[in-house]
Amino acid sequence: MIEMVVFDMAGTVIDEQNVVYKTLHETLTEAGINTDFETVLALGAGKEKKMAIADLVSYIEGSQDPKLIQDLFDSFRKKLEAAYLNLHILPQPGAETVFEELKKRNIYIILNTGYDRKTAELLLEKLEWRVGKEIDYLVTASDVYAGRPEPDMIEKAMEYYDIESGDQVIKVGDSIVDIEEGRNAGCRYVIGVTTGAHNHSQLMSAEPTHIIDHLSELLEIIDNHDIHSF
Numbered sequence: 001m002i003e004m005v006v007f008d009m010a011g012t013v014i015d016e017q018n019v020v021y022k023t024l025h026e027t028l029t030e031a032g033i034n035t036d037f038e039t040v041l042a043l044g045a046g047k048e049k050k051m052a053i054a055d056l057v058s059y060i061e062g063s064q065d066p067k068l069i070q071d072l073f074d075s076f077r078k079k080l081e082a083a084y085l086n087l088h089i090l091p092q093p094g095a096e097t098v099f100e101e102l103k104k105r106n107i108y109i110i111l112n113t114g115y116d117r118k119t120a121e122l123l124l125e126k127l128e129w130r131v132g133k134e135i136d137y138l139v140t141a142s143d144v145y146a147g148r149p150e151p152d153m154i155e156k157a158m159e160y161y162d163i164e165s166g167d168q169v170i171k172v173g174d175s176i177v178d179i180e181e182g183r184n185a186g187c188r189y190v191i192g193v194t195t196g197a198h199n200h201s202q203l204m205s206a207e208p209t210h211i212i213d214h215l216s217e218l219l220e221i222i223d224n225h226d227i228h229s230f
Contacts, residue, residue, distance in 0.1 A: 002188065002222050003163055004108040006154050008046065008173035011196020013095040013111065013215070014123060019083050020115075021045065021197065027076040028056065035060050045197030046175030048114045048147030049076065080119065089126055092195055094215045099134055101219050108136045108161055112153040114177075116142040137161075148177045151185035158185075172218060174198060179206035189221060 007013045010020055018041075025040045035056065043059055044052035050073045057072070058064055102109050113120050117140040124130070124138070131138055137157055144152035154171060163169065170189045171182025174196025182190035183206075192203030192211045203211050210221055 001168060002105075002107055002170055002225055003168040004110055004157065004161060005102060005170045005172060005218070005222075006110040006112055006157060006182070006187075008175070008178050008196075009111050009113040009115065009120060009123060011045075011092075011174035012172060012178070012193055013092050014089060014127065015092050015195075016084075016087065016089045016123070018197070019087055020049075020080060023080045023083055024049070024052065024056075024076055027072055027079055028053075028060075031072055031075070033057065033060055033072075041197050042202070046114055046148055046173060046177035046181075048141035049073065049116075051147055052114070077116075077119075081122075084119070084122055084126070089123065091127060092215060096134070098215045098218060102222075105222065107222070108157075109134075110137045110139065110154075110157045111135050112139045112157070114141050114147060116140055118142075149180035149184055151181055154181060154185035154187065170218070170222070172215075174203075176202060176206040179203065179208045183207070189225070191218065191221070 010016050021040050021044060024044055025037050028035060043055050053072050054069045057069060099109050120138060120140045129135055137160060139153045139156050141147040144156055146152045158169060166186030167188045169187045170191060171187045172191045172193060173179060174193050175198050179190050179192055189209045192208040194200055194213050200211055212218065
């Protein structure tokens with residue numbers, strides 16, 4: 001029986017026009033670290049953002065200079081906060097309907113993210129999504145020891161709801177690292193969605209159990225599981 005669905009935020013249930021990766025690309029470019037947007041998406045999507053910067057700098061510059069990485073991260077956070085304050089963001093198509101249907105099925109709705117808590121809560125505030133109403137629980141990269149692809153965020157949510165087995169959990173995300181996180185947590189289904197950072201072939205490379213193009217397809221997967229589980 002599925003008891004919990006863990007959704008990534010930006011690109012999965014939130015349409016923020018890829019502003020986080022555009023901002024990351026801008027931050028690197030302004031610092032003289034030349035790369036293209038596709039590389040930023042390929043290496044940075046879904047990760048805790050300081051880790052994403054470190055991975056990108058290592059790949060592009062061959063450098064792991066802690067001061068450079070920290071300076072870039074500080075600049076990125078300031079730019080992103082300013083961008084989000086002025087950005088009109090929307091739910092991904094069907095997200096709120098899916099939330100309502102999951103509640104009817106008594107399935108917990110969890111959001112997790114590579115953002116820190118301050119940024120994640122800003123997004124929720126702009127959407128007027130509240131913990132305890134539209135969603136049940138929020139866990140962010142700053143709430144755990146290790147970010148994606150480690151399973152810490154999913155395991156924290158499972159512990160909060162006394163869910164002992166990943167077989168009762170679904171993970172949904174738009175990036176390779178989301179899928180890796182779900183697999184590392186032992187989730188029953190690990191579902192890639194093509195509405196965000198990575199395309200179908202990129203998601204497939206991480207070996208998800210399913211790939212969907214619209215969040216509404218999740219409900220059919222759950223209902224078929226419940227039928228076959230009796």
